[in-house]
Amino acid sequence: MENLSRRSLLTLGAALGLVAVADTPKAWAWSSSGSIAGTDTVTDPWDVWDDDTDPLVASLLDAGQIPAVNTAFASWIRNGDALPAGLPPALSTYLRRVNTLPSWADQAKLDRAAQFNKRMSMYLFLLYGLGSGIMSTVIPREARNVYWSEGGADMKSRAAKTFTYGYDLSAPDAFKATGSFVVTSHKTRLTHAAVRHLLPQSAPWRGVTDHPIPISNGDILITFHSLGTYVHRKLLDWRRWGLRMSAAEEEAYLHMWQVALHLLGVRDEFIPNSWAAAEEQSRYALTPLLAPTPEGIDLADVLLNLTSSVDLGVTRGFQREFARYVLTDRIGDWLRLPRDYISRGVIEAGWPTYVMFREGLSPLVPETFGLFDRFIRGLAMLFLNNGSSATHTPITIPVMNRPG
Ligand code: HEM
Known part of the structure; x- marks a missing residue:
């Protein structure tokens, strides 16, 4: 009944042009x-969820072992x-089994991806931070899950943990023994398994969800498209202003994400090759599902305020317009x-010339170069400082939902 009345409200809202209603996921045809x-x-x-991980984490939560x-x-x-x-013996056994890269992982491609990440770092900070980060708030299931989980009540800490993931993924040795990304992925996969057990126990979450268990393989793919696929598409588009990206780099960047998805428990049969x-998968699975939710509107505001709490050398209005510019x-x-x-006028005129100058396509220093440079460097510092003074905020498995 609760769902029904919510649906009628949404339909009425949509008819009045007040809200957009996302399509409910269609039967999968990819x-x-x-x-x-x-x-x-x-x-x-x-x-499809994570049969390997979910029952194990549920039993550890029920036995009160997660804090240890x-x-x-x-x-x-x-x-x-x-x-x-x-560690509990069952968890050690599980970790020994999954703590390896997939047989199809190619270290040469991962190395190339690391070089590419380094060369593109300034654009990546911007696109992941203002693009993907804010796009996640218009993916209804993700917004509701994040909002109603424990971390939703403390977005500063949550953002710092997400930065840890991005930071570890972009490090030159991400997948090597000295890097941290494989460990960070395991912690994230276990966190998602905990959320699958915890959120169905949250009454407010149950009141807004359209699916009984959160974070399916399909949901993770959607988030990947808001990250990797979106960023790749933007970089392709910015080639018209001189950005260089070889076919081998494009392939390597995809490969890095393929391995990342595998480490999060996504089955190979769903990972695009x-x-x-x-x-094709993104057009089908992400685009039609994008829509605002009260939870997402709140989260976007919190996230953008977090970013503008550090001095980016620009006004809040400029920062919000930049988010619009990269997202629509x-x-x-x-x-x-x-x-x-x-x-907006400054961004539309200035950003292309900034990219052209950085990429050596224009010998003239654009008038607005300093403005954009401070902004991009400020975002980079925010990311590199992990949103706080700590450089590495560890990912911890939640034991409860958002209070209240
Ligand atoms: C937690 C990354 C997909 C919902 C996390 C964390 C990371 C992460 C790094 C740990 C940081 C933290 O606790 O906040 C990713 C990546 C994804 C992905 C890289 C896909 C490529 C999803 C999806 C959903 C989701 C699809 C929901 C539909 C959550 C929730 C938490 C979480 C609710 C826990 C927040 C808490 O601590 O309460 N994710 N995630 N994630 N993720 Fe994901």
Whole structure:
């Protein structure tokens, strides 16, 4: 009944042009022939969770063992570190089994991706931070899950943990023994498994969800498209202003995300094997589902305020307009981002010339170079400082939902 009345309200709102209503996920029709597995099958990833991990984490939560696991995990940082002592035996057995890269991982491509990340770092900070980060708030399921989980009540800490993931993924040795990304991925996968057990126990979450268990393989793919696929598409577009990206770099950047998805527990049969297949999946699974929710509007405001709490050398209006610029005004309107038409004019004229100058296509220093440079460097510092003074905020497995 609660859902029904919510649906009627949404329909009325949409009819009045007040809200946008996302399509409910259609039956899955993306063939796995375009996946790493290459099997020509159609399995619905919205009904696939993580059979390997979920029952284990649920039993650890029920037995009250997660706080001790989090304590033990504090010293488990590098991929080459031995597993920490004192973990529950079932968790150690599980970690020994999954603590390896997939057989199809290609270190040469991962190395190339690391070089690419380094060369593109300034654009990546901007696109992940203002683009993907804010786009996640118009993915209804993700916005509601994040809002109603424990971390939703403390977005500063949550953002810092998410930065840890991005930071570890972009490090030159991300997948090597000295890097940390594989460990960070395991912690994230366990966190998602905990959320799958905890959120269904939250009455407010149950009141707004359209699916009984959160964070399916399909949901993770959608988030990947808001990250990797979106960023790749933007970088392709910015080639018209001189940005260089070779076919081998594009392939390497995709490969990095493929391995990342595998480490998060996504089945090979769903992981796209080319950018064309990824774009097809994104058009099908991400684009029609984007929509505002009260939770997402609130989260976007909190996230943008977090970013503007450090001095980026620009006004809040400029920062909100930049988010609109990289995401579209449709999304900006959904999130009720205030307009600042003067800043918009500066961005539309100045950003292309900034990129052209940085990429050596224009010998003239644009008048607005300093403005954009301070902004981009400020975002980079925010990211590199992990949103606070700590450089590495460890990811911890939640034991409760958002209070209240
Ligand atoms: C937690 C990354 C997909 C919901 C986390 C964390 C990371 C992360 C790094 C740990 C930091 C933290 O606790 O906040 C990712 C990546 C994804 C992905 C890289 C896909 C490529 C999703 C999806 C959903 C989701 C699809 C929901 C539909 C959550 C929630 C938490 C979480 C609710 C826990 C927040 C808490 O501590 O309460 N994720 N995630 N994630 N993620 Fe994801």
